[in-house]
Amino acid sequence: MREHSLRRGSVLIGVAVLLLSGVVAVVLVLAPAPERDRVQDLAEGLRCPVCTSVSVAESPSDTAVAMRQVISDQVAAGRSDEEVVNYFRARYGDWTVIDPPASGSTLLLWALPIAAAVAGSVALLARSLPRAVSPSAELSDEERDRVEAAVERHRAMPGRREVDP
Amino acid sequence: MMTAAPAAGWTGLMLGLAGSVVLAVFGFLAQFRPAAVRRQQLVVGAGFMLGGSALAMGALQVALLTDNFAVAYVAENHARATSTLFSITTAWAALEGSLVLWVLVLSGFTAVVMRGVRDTGDRLGAGALGVLGAVGAFFFGLVVLAGNPFEILAEAPADGPGPNPILADHVLMAVHPPLLYLGYVGLTVPFAFAMSALLGRVPGVEWLHRTRRSNLVAWSFLTAGLVVGAWWSYEVLGWGGYWAWDPVENAALVPWLVATAFLHSAVVQVRRGMLQSWNFVLVLAAFALTILGTFLTRSAVVQSVHSFSQSDVGPPLLAFFVVVVVAGFVLIALRADHIASHGRPESPASREGMFLLNNLLLSLFAFIVLLGTLYPVVLEAITDEQVSVGRPFFDRMAVPIGFGLLLAMWAGPVTPYRHASVAVVWGRTRVPLLLAALAAVAVLLAGVRSVGIVAVVALATGIAATTVRQVLVTAPARTPAGVWRLVRGRRGYWGGQLAHLGVALFAVVVAVSSGLADRSTVRLDRGESVAFAGYTLTFDYVDEHELPDRLVTDAHITVRAGDEVVRTMAPRLNSFPGRPQAVGNPDVWSTPAQDVYVALGNLEPEQITLNLFRYPLMVWMWVAGGMVAAGGFWALSGPRRGARNPQPGTARTAEQVSGDA
Numbered sequence: 001m002r003e004h005s006l007r008r009g010s011v012l013i014g015v016a017v018l019l020l021s022g023v024v025a026v027v028l029v030l031a032p033a034p035e036r037d038r039v040q041d042l043a044e045g046l047r048c049p050v051c052t053s054v055s056v057a058e059s060p061s062d063t064a065v066a067m068r069q070v071i072s073d074q075v076a077a078g079r080s081d082e083e084v085v086n087y088f089r090a091r092y093g094d095w096t097v098i099d100p101p102a103s104g105s106t107l108l109l110w111a112l113p114i115a116a117a118v119a120g121s122v123a124l125l126a127r128s129l130p131r132a133v134s135p136s137a138e139l140s141d142e143e144r145d146r147v148e149a150a151v152e153r154h155r156a157m158p159g160r161r162e163v164d165p
Numbered sequence: 166m167m168t169a170a171p172a173a174g175w176t177g178l179m180l181g182l183a184g185s186v187v188l189a190v191f192g193f194l195a196q197f198r199p200a201a202v203r204r205q206q207l208v209v210g211a212g213f214m215l216g217g218s219a220l221a222m223g224a225l226q227v228a229l230l231t232d233n234f235a236v237a238y239v240a241e242n243h244a245r246a247t248s249t250l251f252s253i254t255t256a257w258a259a260l261e262g263s264l265v266l267w268v269l270v271l272s273g274f275t276a277v278v279m280r281g282v283r284d285t286g287d288r289l290g291a292g293a294l295g296v297l298g299a300v301g302a303f304f305f306g307l308v309v310l311a312g313n314p315f316e317i318l319a320e321a322p323a324d325g326p327g328p329n330p331i332l333a334d335h336v337l338m339a340v341h342p343p344l345l346y347l348g349y350v351g352l353t354v355p356f357a358f359a360m361s362a363l364l365g366r367v368p369g370v371e372w373l374h375r376t377r378r379s380n381l382v383a384w385s386f387l388t389a390g391l392v393v394g395a396w397w398s399y400e401v402l403g404w405g406g407y408w409a410w411d412p413v414e415n416a417a418l419v420p421w422l423v424a425t426a427f428l429h430s431a432v433v434q435v436r437r438g439m440l441q442s443w444n445f446v447l448v449l450a451a452f453a454l455t456i457l458g459t460f461l462t463r464s465a466v467v468q469s470v471h472s473f474s475q476s477d478v479g480p481p482l483l484a485f486f487v488v489v490v491v492a493g494f495v496l497i498a499l500r501a502d503h504i505a506s507h508g509r510p511e512s513p514a515s516r517e518g519m520f521l522l523n524n525l526l527l528s529l530f531a532f533i534v535l536l537g538t539l540y541p542v543v544l545e546a547i548t549d550e551q552v553s554v555g556r557p558f559f560d561r562m563a564v565p566i567g568f569g570l571l572l573a574m575w576a577g578p579v580t581p582y583r584h585a586s587v588a589v590v591w592g593r594t595r596v597p598l599l600l601a602a603l604a605a606v607a608v609l610l611a612g613v614r615s616v617g618i619v620a621v622v623a624l625a626t627g628i629a630a631t632t633v634r635q636v637l638v639t640a641p642a643r644t645p646a647g648v649w650r651l652v653r654g655r656r657g658y659w660g661g662q663l664a665h666l667g668v669a670l671f672a673v674v675v676a677v678s679s680g681l682a683d684r685s686t687v688r689l690d691r692g693e694s695v696a697f698a699g700y701t702l703t704f705d706y707v708d709e710h711e712l713p714d715r716l717v718t719d720a721h722i723t724v725r726a727g728d729e730v731v732r733t734m735a736p737r738l739n740s741f742p743g744r745p746q747a748v749g750n751p752d753v754w755s756t757p758a759q760d761v762y763v764a765l766g767n768l769e770p771e772q773i774t775l776n777l778f779r780y781p782l783m784v785w786m787w788v789a790g791g792m793v794a795a796g797g798f799w800a801l802s803g804p805r806r807g808a809r810n811p812q813p814g815t816a817r818t819a820e821q822v823s824g825d826a
Binding site: 006009012013014016020021023024027028031032034040044045047052053054055058059060062067068093094095096097098099100105106108109112113116117120124125127130 | 403404406409410411412440509510513522525529532533536537540544548551552553554555556557558562591592595596598599601603605606609613614616619686721723726749764765766767774776
C-alpha cells in the first residue's frame with residue numbers, strides 16, 4: 001500500500017515538475033530579448049589603458065570615462081561594433097581587447113580549454129565505466145574461503161575504524 | 166638604539182634559516198635511519214624556525230611602531246603620521262614584510278606538525294618535517310638574500326612616505342593578508358606529508374589522515390581570505406565590483422580550486438581506496454601553484470592591482486617553482502607503482518562517480534583560470550605580441566563550469582557509494598526538484614526574464630531543499646536537539662553541506678547582483694538632484710577634514726524616498742602628503758534587499774561626478790562566503806582523532822558508510 005502511494009507521489013511530482021519547467025521554458029523563450037546596451041557591451045570588451053585588469057566599463061578613471069564617451073559617440077554615429085573595436089585597436093594595439101578573438105595567436109586560448117574538457121571527460125569515462133568482466137574475476141572456492149577468513153579476522157580486530165572525510 | 170631592532174630582526178632570520186636547515190637535514194635523515202636522530206634534534210630545528218621568525222616579526226613591528234626610519238623597510242613604507250593599526254598592518258603591506266609574515270606562518274604550521282610527531286620512529290612525520298624544513302630554508306634564504314626588510318640606512322630620513330594609500334585605508338586590510346597567508350602557506354603541510362609518503366614509500370592513506378586537518382585549515386582560511394579580499398575590493402576601491410579576474414586574484418583562486426578538488430578526492434581515497442596517484446598530483450599542484458602565484462605577483466611579469474612592490478625575488482621563486490614541480494612529478498612517476506590504486510568505481514552513477522565529476526570540473530576550472538592568466542605572459546615572451554585576457558573570457562568559461570558544479574553539488578551528496586539506483590536518488594531529490602521548479606516559477610512571477618538567474622535560483626533551491634530534507638530524514642529526532650546531534654555527529658559531511666549551501670547562495674547573489682544591477686554616471690551641480698533606484702539623490706556640499714596622515718574630502722549626498730530623508734551618504738577622497746595618487750572611498754548603503762553604492766568619479770567644490778550602482782541582495786554574498794569558510798571550520802571542529810593511535814569505539818560499519826547520505 002505504502003509502495004503504491006510512494007509511486008503515485010513520484011508520478012505526481014514528475015508531472016508537476018515537467019509542467020512547471022515547460023511553463024518556465026515557454027515564458028523565457030517568449031520573453032522579448034532584453035535591449036542590448038551596445039555602449040556597455042563594447043566598453044566591457046575594452047581594457048582601460050591606465051588601469052590594471054579592469055575594463056573601460058568598470059573603471060572609474062577619467063580615461064575610461066572619456067573612452068566611454070567616444071564609444072557612445074561612435075555608436076550614435078552608426079558605426080558597427082567591429083569598427084569601434086578596430087578604432088581602439090588602432091590606437092592602443094591588440095592589448096586593448098580583453099575579449100581575445102578565437103583566431104590567430106589567441107586561438108589556443110579558446111582551443112585548450114575545450115581540448116582539456118574533452119580529454120578530461122574521456123579519461124573520466126574510461127575510468128568510471130565498468131571494465132568488461134574478465135573470466136579471472138570469478139574467485140575459486142579456495143580463494144573465496146581465504147577472503148572470508150581474512151574478513152572474519154578483520155572483523156574481530158579491536159580498534160578498527162573508519163574516518164570521516 | 167636605532168640598530169637594536171633591525172639587528173634583532175636580522176638575528177631572528179638567521180636563526181630561522183639555521184633552524185630550518187637543521188630540521189631539513191635531521192628530518193630526512195630520521196626518515197631513513199630513525200635511530201640516528203633524536204626527537205629533540207627535530208624540536209630544536211622547528212623551535213628555532215618559530216622563535217627566529219617570531220623574533221623577526223616582533224622586531225619589524227617594534228621598528229614600525231617606534232618610527233625607526235634607519236630601517237630600510239620602515240623608511241620606505243611608514244610615516245610618523247600613520248595610525249597604530251596601519252603601522253601594524255604595514256608589516257605585510259610590502260614585499261619584504263610579507264615574506265617575514267610568510268616564514269612566520271610556515272614556522273607556525275611546522276611547529277604544529279612537530280607536535281604531532283611523537284618520536285623519530287614516525288617516518289612519515291619525520292619526512293614531512295624534513296620537507297617543511299627544506300621549504301623553510303628556501304623562504305628564510307629568500308628573505309635574507311633577496312627581500313631583507315632589516316637593512317640599515319646610513320642616513321635615516323626624518324619621515325617616510327607611509328604605506329601604500331590603498332593598503333592603509335580600511336580595517337579589512339588588517340585581516341585579508343594574514344587570512345590569505347594562513348591559507349596559502351598552509352597548503353605546504355599536505356604537500357610535505359605527500360612528498361614524505363612518496364620519499365619514504367609509506368603506503369596507504371596515513372598521509373591523508375594526517376593532513377586532513379591542515380588541509381582543511383588551509384582551505385578554510387584561504388576561502389575566508391578570498392571572501393574578505395573581495396569584500397575589501399568592493400568596499401574600498403570604489404569601482405563597484407568585487408572580482409576583476411586580476412592576475413593576483415586568479416593566483417589565489419587557482420590553488421583554492423585545486424585544494425577544493427583535493428578535499429573531495431581525499432574522501433574517495435579514504436573511503437574507497439581510489440585516486441591515490443591523483444591525490445598526490447593535486448597536493449603537489451596546489452603547493453606549486455602557490456609558489457607560481459607568488460612569483461607572478463612579486464616579479465612584475467604581470468600587471469596587477471596587487472603589484473604593490475617588486476624586487477629581485479622573482480628569479481629564485483621561479484627556480485623554486487621549477488624544482489618543486491620537476492622533483493614532485495619525478496617522485497610521483499618513480500613511486501607510482503607503489504601508490505597507484507587499481508580500484509575504480511563500480512558504476513559511474515555513484516558517489517565516487519560524482520566525486521570524479523567534481524574533480525574534473527574543479528581541475529578544468531583551475532586549468533582555465535591559470536591558462537587565461539599565463540597566456541598573455543607566455544605569448545609576449547615568445548612572440549613579443551601583447552594581448553589581454555579579461556572578464557569576458559573568464560566569465561564565459563566560468564558560467565558553464567559553475568552550473569556543472571551546482572548540479573553535482575545537488576545530486577552528489579545524496580548519491581550512495583558504490584552503486585546508486587535511480588530510485589534512491591529520485592526518492593531523495595523529487596520533493597526538492599518540485600520546490601526548485603516552483604522557485605523558478607516564483608522568479609518569473611517576480612518579473613525576472615533572465616535564463617541565468619532563473620536557472621541559478623532553481624538549482625540553489627534544489628540544493629538547499631535536498632540538504633534540509635537530508636537533515637529531517639536522517640536526524641534522530643525532528644527537534645532542534647535532534648538536528649543539533651546530527652550535525653554535530655558527522656561534521657565532515659555536514660560541514661561540507663554548509664559549504665555547499667554557501668556556494669549555492671553565493672551563485673544566486675552573483676547572478677542576481679550582476680543580472681539585475683543598475684548603474685549610472687551622473688554629473689551634479691551643488692544642490693542638484695538625480696533619481697536613482699527609486700530614490701532621489703541630492704548633492705549638498707563638499708567639505709574637508711584634516712587627519713594626521715591624510716586630507717579627507719567628503720561629498721555630502723542626501724538620499725530621499727519621496728520627501729522623506731532616508732540616508733545621508735558621503736563618498737570621499739583621501740589625499741596623502743607625498744603621494745600623488747588620491748584614493749577614493751565609496752559609500753555603500755547595505756540593506757538585506759539591496760546595496761546602493763555611491764562612488765566619486767570627479768570632485769570639485771561646486772560640481773561632482775558620481776558613479777552610482779544598485780546591487781540587489783549584495784550583502785548576502787559576504788554571508789555566503791562566510792558560510793563556505795564556516796563549513797570548513799565546522800568540519801575541523803570535530804574531536805581530534807589521533808592518526809597513529811586508533812581509538813576503539815569510533816568504528817562504523819561498512820553498511821553505514823556505504824549507505825549513508
